[in-house]
Amino acid sequence: MSWSLGEIQALAVKAARGAGLSWGVAEEAGYAVRWLQANGAPGVTALANLLQDFGSAEYANIGQRAFDSCTSYAGSEADSATETEKVQANTRLSSCPAPTTTSLPPMCPVHTGLVLSDYESLQPRSSVLLRQPLLLLPFVSQLTRLERGSQFLVTLSTSSSHAPASVVVGNESMTLLDDSSKTCWYQSEQGSCLYQPTTQTQPIQKPASRVPNKEQASITKLEWFAHKTYAPATEESRRKGAGSELTDND
Amino acid sequence: MADTDTANNSIADSSRSANVKTPELHLRPSDTVMRLSRMGAFHQSRLSFIRVLLRKLKQENWTFERSRWQITANGTGVATYTAHGPERSYTLIAFAHDLPDEARSDRVIAEAWDATFTLFDGLPTDEDIERLMQQVPLQEAGRLSDSELVLSRANRSVRLFESVCDALANGRQPDIDEIEAVGYLMRTTAVYGSGKFGAADRSRWAERPEFKGSFQPELLSVWLIRTFTLDLVEHMAQARAPESATRLVPEIRRRFGVGNSTGLGMAPFLLNHPVLLNNWIEARETALARVRDVNTIGQREKEKFLDLLSRVQINVSHWSVDHQQQMQKINDLAKDLDRMQQQLKQHGFADDKPWDDLYRWAESMLSLEAQEQLVSLLIELYPQKVDELASGMCCDENTISKIDATGTVAELKTAIRQHYLWAIENNFERKASIARVWYVSAEKLEPRLGERFEEDIEPYEQPLSPARDIARLYDDLGKAADDSSLAAFLMQHPEHRHSVRRLQTVQYLPYAEIRDNTIAAEMLPIDMLRCKLSFFGATRFDPRSDRWVRITLFKDAPFPDELALLDPDELAYPPANSAQTVSRH
Numbered sequence: 001m002s003w004s005l006g007e008i009q010a011l012a013v014k015a016a017r018g019a020g021l022s023w024g025v026a027e028e029a030g031y032a033v034r035w036l037q038a039n040g041a042p043g044v045t046a047l048a049n050l051l052q053d054f055g056s057a058e059y060a061n062i063g064q065r066a067f068d069s070c071t072s073y074a075g076s077e078a079d080s081a082t083e084t085e086k087v088q089a090n091t092r093l094s095s096c097p098a099p100t101t102t103s104l105p106p107m108c109p110v111h112t113g114l115v116l117s118d119y120e121s122l123q124p125r126s127s128v129l130l131r132q133p134l135l136l137l138p139f140v141s142q143l144t145r146l147e148r149g150s151q152f153l154v155t156l157s158t159s160s161s162h163a164p165a166s167v168v169v170g171n172e173s174m175t176l177l178d179d180s181s182k183t184c185w186y187q188s189e190q191g192s193c194l195y196q197p198t199t200q201t202q203p204i205q206k207p208a209s210r211v212p213n214k215e216q217a218s219i220t221k222l223e224w225f226a227h228k229t230y231a232p233a234t235e236e237s238r239r240k241g242a243g244s245e246l247t248d249n250d
Numbered sequence: 251m252a253d254t255d256t257a258n259n260s261i262a263d264s265s266r267s268a269n270v271k272t273p274e275l276h277l278r279p280s281d282t283v284m285r286l287s288r289m290g291a292f293h294q295s296r297l298s299f300i301r302v303l304l305r306k307l308k309q310e311n312w313t314f315e316r317s318r319w320q321i322t323a324n325g326t327g328v329a330t331y332t333a334h335g336p337e338r339s340y341t342l343i344a345f346a347h348d349l350p351d352e353a354r355s356d357r358v359i360a361e362a363w364d365a366t367f368t369l370f371d372g373l374p375t376d377e378d379i380e381r382l383m384q385q386v387p388l389q390e391a392g393r394l395s396d397s398e399l400v401l402s403r404a405n406r407s408v409r410l411f412e413s414v415c416d417a418l419a420n421g422r423q424p425d426i427d428e429i430e431a432v433g434y435l436m437r438t439t440a441v442y443g444s445g446k447f448g449a450a451d452r453s454r455w456a457e458r459p460e461f462k463g464s465f466q467p468e469l470l471s472v473w474l475i476r477t478f479t480l481d482l483v484e485h486m487a488q489a490r491a492p493e494s495a496t497r498l499v500p501e502i503r504r505r506f507g508v509g510n511s512t513g514l515g516m517a518p519f520l521l522n523h524p525v526l527l528n529n530w531i532e533a534r535e536t537a538l539a540r541v542r543d544v545n546t547i548g549q550r551e552k553e554k555f556l557d558l559l560s561r562v563q564i565n566v567s568h569w570s571v572d573h574q575q576q577m578q579k580i581n582d583l584a585k586d587l588d589r590m591q592q593q594l595k596q597h598g599f600a601d602d603k604p605w606d607d608l609y610r611w612a613e614s615m616l617s618l619e620a621q622e623q624l625v626s627l628l629i630e631l632y633p634q635k636v637d638e639l640a641s642g643m644c645c646d647e648n649t650i651s652k653i654d655a656t657g658t659v660a661e662l663k664t665a666i667r668q669h670y671l672w673a674i675e676n677n678f679e680r681k682a683s684i685a686r687v688w689y690v691s692a693e694k695l696e697p698r699l700g701e702r703f704e705e706d707i708e709p710y711e712q713p714l715s716p717a718r719d720i721a722r723l724y725d726d727l728g729k730a731a732d733d734s735s736l737a738a739f740l741m742q743h744p745e746h747r748h749s750v751r752r753l754q755t756v757q758y759l760p761y762a763e764i765r766d767n768t769i770a771a772e773m774l775p776i777d778m779l780r781c782k783l784s785f786f787g788a789t790r791f792d793p794r795s796d797r798w799v800r801i802t803l804f805k806d807a808p809f810p811d812e813l814a815l816l817d818p819d820e821l822a823y824p825p826a827n828s829a830q831t832v833s834r835h
Contacts, residue, residue: 001393001448002396002448004396004445004446004451005445005451006452007446007447021744022744022745022746022747022748023745023747023748024745024746024748024749024750024751025747027650027748027751030650031649111744114740115737117652117653117655118655118736118740118741119655119737120656142652145652209450209451209453209454210396227692229690230689230691230692231689231690231691231692231707231709231710232692233691233692233693
């Protein structure tokens with residue numbers, strides 16, 4: 001048994017909405033899951049874990065917090081800085097921040113991805129500690145659409161024993177450099193990312209057309225969240241909502 | 251009519267259809283076309299998807315076979331129909347069931363059907379049939395694979411099925427008035443494609459030339475289902491009385507289409523696929539504009555038009571429904587078509603741009619039903635100007651469009667005033683303007699429409715009210731600094747991402763957005779259903795309420811074994827000599 005990418009994308013949108021994200025952000029989460037699964041990466045599991053860990057209360061003002069975490073990492077002028085100043089401050093960063101040096105709680109990779117995607121000029125493209133960092137990759141891939149043929153090298157640092165793991169991200173594809181980076185990207189619950197343009201060419205793997213059976217448990221979790229978007233049926237809604245008391249038979 | 255809107259906008263967008271328009275063509279403005287009252291009056295045309303499908307199958311010399319027939323005397327078992335094209339074959343697998351009358355329901359909450367179907371990509375093995383026999387009869391509760399393109403089911407019209415079976419068993423042809431009153435032996439109650447319930451994603455087959463356009467695998471299934479329903483009734487008649495039974499004569503056989511019962515599940519489609527909607531409507535409007543642009547016509551075109559007009563009148567005379575509003579529209583349509591005939595008899599065709607002249611007359615004198623019927627008739631006359639437009643009636647929706655957040659709040663406000671003035675001019679403070687809520691029921695996961703002020707459903711609202719949502723966005727933009735970046739605005743207002751993306755997706759597409767409030771108290775969902783079903787090629791639009799309809803597909807069309815000999819476009823309107831069978835109930 002397996003799932004089509006289309007139905008998984010639709011399920012991911014509903015699940016993200018059910019967990020408290022706005023419809024527009026949920027659409028981006030659905031896109032992210034599809035993009036990852038098409039690349040053979042466990043996007044379904046990453047989103048299911050994210051939604052499970054991330055209480056809906058945490059979504060309040062989350063866009064601003066994601067932005068702040070991206071731009072104020074240098075720590076100095078965060079509160080009083082204008083947006084432009086924050087971007088400029090950020091450009092002074094030159095290395096991947098180590099996750100242990102921040103006091104901010106781990107951020108949502110979807111919202112962080114949206115900040116990176118919206119603020120196309122953010123430099124040098126680093127993030128603070130993220131939950132489910134795998135989910136950031138589809139948003140990095142969106143940036144490659146700005147310049148045809150461009151690619152990014154994304155490096156994940158975690159506090160676990162894994163060495164920093166790299167992946168090359170293009171418009172439709174991601175290529176993990178080796179098996180240990182695969183383990184790191186696929187399994188890390190938290191980590192921070194640095195991404196930078198690269199000319200490194202990588203073989204593009206054949207896209208996956210299905211979500212395999214091993215994702216069943218995570219799909220069940222997503223279904224649980226998706227269910228929160230459905231209105232409980234009442235006798236009245238059954239009668240009124242669908243339409244008619246005429247007989248179906250003729 | 252004001253000809254000032256974006257219909258002639260020349261700014262290209264990558265997602266736009268490939269329809270080529272010459273600069274002087276005047277397409278009808280979106281303010282005219284994209285109103286639910288008009289969209290709810292559309293008729294099938296030669297750009298409708300079943301017409302496109304049959305033309306293509308004929309042109310490419312597809313062949314067909316009933317590759318398996320394991321059906322018992324009481325009509326249960328498995329049958330397969332295979333279509334062989336230049337490069338690939340497809341097989342409809344039909345499972346016929348014994349359904350007690352009390353279990354028969356068209357509603358999506360049904361759990362059993364008279365027959366269930368899947369369209370298989372290629373030639374199924376016995377193991378495939380065995381696997382699918384475990385899944386397809388379960389419909390939504392089963393799982394398909396990449397080898398299946400479509401999942402569907404159908405219920406019998408018990409009355410007509412039995413009457414036809416009885417007539418044939420007794421060696422008689424069935425009563426034509428009875429056939430015309432119903433129009434089908436079975437009606438499908440869902441036809442799922444594009445990755446639903448595990449079936450292959452659209453991206454798996456979208457590039458195949460035979461499926462260029464919209465809903466081609468689904469409609470290929472329905473066309474083959476039609477054959478199955480006729481084969482089934484003949485088989486059962488034969489089994490009932492082997493000595494006396496006869497088969498249907500071809501002319502009567504073709505009168506049967508496939509019914510379809512469609513509810514609110516289909517309504518949100520036009521809202522969820524704005525680029526596709528644009529490409530459908532733009533093709534049709536381009537076709538109309540090309541025909542209106544014809545300078546002069548000869549006797550042949552005049553006669554062809556008058557012939558088609560009289561055949562449409564026969565069609566309309568067969569079209570009878572219980573829904574009072576729709577029946578009134580049908581009566582008005584019949585009168586208007588008579589008027590058109592009289593007008594042409596008395597005044598003839600204009601010497602200069604006769605079709606434009608006729609259209610303008612119709613626009614000022616006739617009902618929307620009649621105006622849109624005329625559009626279909628005009629398009630019918632010029633295959634060489636029209637048929638190529640069908641290839642643009644699709645779009646790739648796999649990739650989400652990235653929001654361009656580099657602009658300012660002021661720029662977005664300007665864009666809204668330019669493209670959504672019709673939306674922000676609504677007064678959404680009025681209860682009647684926001685009376686409805688689109689939601690999905692937990693019971694069967696299908697869209698429904700509820701009353702905002704009577705039911706506790708607002709927390710479950712689906713984003714299916716672009717007018718209200720854009721107006722809300724506009725209000726919030728008004729509270730932000732004009733020179734603030736859109737990125738900063740969206741950070742504060744993630745709830746507007748959906749609307750901003752929509753605006754950026756559709757702003758240069760003239761026909762992407764229904765220019766009506768889709769949550770207003772007076773909104774009729776059947777208008778959305780009618781629009782979509784007309785693009786499918788449906789006839790006999792029969793509203794069973796404001797929220798669900800029955801229609802007929804492939805009525806009068808050739809069967810697979812007739813396709814090489816008959817012209818499906820010629821059969822799209824009933825022959826002129828069929829008037830004697832007119833009946834009204």
